[in-house]
Structures are given as C-alpha cells and as structure tokens.
Amino acid sequence: MIFEVRWHGRGGQGCWTASTVLALAALSEGKSVQSFPEFGPERMGAPVQAFTRISDKKIRMHCNIYRPNAVVVLDPTLLGRSVVEGLVEGGALVVNTKSTPSQVKSSLGIHGVKVWTVDASRIALEVLGREITNTPMIGALVKATGVVKIDSVISAVKERFPGELGEKNATVVRRAYDETVGE
Numbered sequence: 695m696i697f698e699v700r701w702h703g704r705g706g707q708g709c710w711t712a713s714t715v716l717a718l719a720a721l722s723e724g725k726s727v728q729s730f731p732e733f734g735p736e737r738m739g740a741p742v743q744a745f746t747r748i749s750d751k752k753i754r755m756h757c758n759i760y761r762p763n764a765v766v767v768l769d770p771t772l773l774g775r776s777v778v779e780g781l782v783e784g785g786a787l788v789v790n791t792k793s794t795p796s797q798v799k800s801s802l803g804i805h806g807v808k809v810w811t812v813d814a815s816r817i818a819l820e821v822l823g824r825e826i827t828n829t830p831m832i833g834a835l836v837k838a839t840g841v842v843k844i845d846s847v848i849s850a851v852k853e854r855f856p857g858e859l860g861e862k863n864a865t866v867v868r869r870a871y872d873e874t875v876g877e
Contacts (some may be wrong), residue, residue, distance in 0.1 A: 696804070697841050698759045701744040701831075702777050703768035705733060713744035716832055718850035719842045720748040726877075728753055741772055748841055763821030765787060766835050768814070768827045774796070779809055786838040788874070790814040790827045795877035810838040810876040815819070817873065821866045829863040830870035837874040844871050 699716065703709030710731040717729035726749045733742040763784040767773050770793075778787055788810045789798055795809040814830035829851055836844050838869045844867070851867055852860040 695753075696747055696753060697839070699746040699748075699764045699766060700759050700761045700780075701746070701764040701766045701768065701816065701840075702772050703742055703744075703828070704772070705738045705740050705742050707768050708856075709740075709742050709768055710744040712828035713746045713767070714784060715847065715850045715854050716746050716835070717748070719783040719846035720746075720831075722846050722849060723798065723842055725750055725842075726753045728756075732758065736874065740785070746764035764835060764839050764841075766831050767791075768831050770815075773802070775802060775804075778802060778804055778807070784833075784835050786810055786876075788812075788834050788838045790831055790834075792816075795875060797833065799877070808838070808876055810834060810874050812870050812874040814870055817866050817869050821862050821869070830866040833870035834874040837871045838876055841849065844868070 701709045713729040717727035720727045720796050728747040730745045752767050761780050765781050767789045770791040775854050783806045791811050795811050798809045812834045814827040817830045818826050848864045851863045855863050
C-alpha cells in the first residue's frame, strides 16, 4: 500500500521542507518515498501544497496526489472544505489550530475522517521564537498516522537542520507529537 500525504501551507512556511523531512524519515526505515511541491516562483505568503508518498514497495507512479490518506494544514487560515477534498474515508486531517478536533469537524461539516489538532504555532513560538510550524506538524502527523517512527523523524530533522537549530526543531517535533489530540 502507498501512503499519501497532502500538505497545505503558505509560501515560506516550509511546507515542502516538512514533506521532505518526512520522506527522509521513511527512507531511513527502508521505505520508498517521493516528495514534491506544487508552487510557482515568487509565491511568498500564497497558498502552496506539497506531497509525500511512502511505500514498502517501489513507487512507480509520478503524478499529483488526489486521494490522500492524510491532509496536513500548517496555516489554519487555509482550513476549508477544499482542503479536505479527496481525503479518503477513514483518513486523517491534521490541523495547526487552537480548536478541538470536534470544533474543526463541526465547522467543516465533515464525517468519516479522523481529525487531529495541535497548537503548532504556540509550540514553535515558545521553542523557536518564530511561528514556523512545518516541523511540529510532522510530529502531529506521525502521532495521527504512525506512518513512520517518531525517532526516525527526530533523526531526519537533526540531519536536515544541524546543530542548535536541529535540537530546537527536534524539541518542537516531540512536543507536537505529545500534544496532538484526535477524534
């Protein structure tokens, strides 16, 4: 089975970086991966998407992801019905928000998916001093789906961001993993 993730964020928030770090974590576990963005040049602040595919077998398809197993929303201002479009029945919606999962379900009028929430903005501000939510949302996704091990993500984060920045990002990943709640 191929596990597919669609990431929603804004240009400059590290949406593709999150997809890439998740792919690195899966690769370290011996899985086949793909990570790719969908955006144009000079898109700072504009809505962007990134995609991750993870499989135990070789991935032979090379197209966008239309029926993701999980949708991750880095910026809560992007949350709307179009974000959950195509999400498979029983899939996971993982959102950076102060709202509860039931509040998100109610506001979107969605059923048949599990909603997971975490205040990644707060965690990032407390640890990084900036509202960069990409790495905490990887921790939230792993909590929601178990697609890779949290230790693999932490190792991939430290590889991608060496030194003190890597340690801080590892901290936000772990905190988001611990603080994510689902319903």
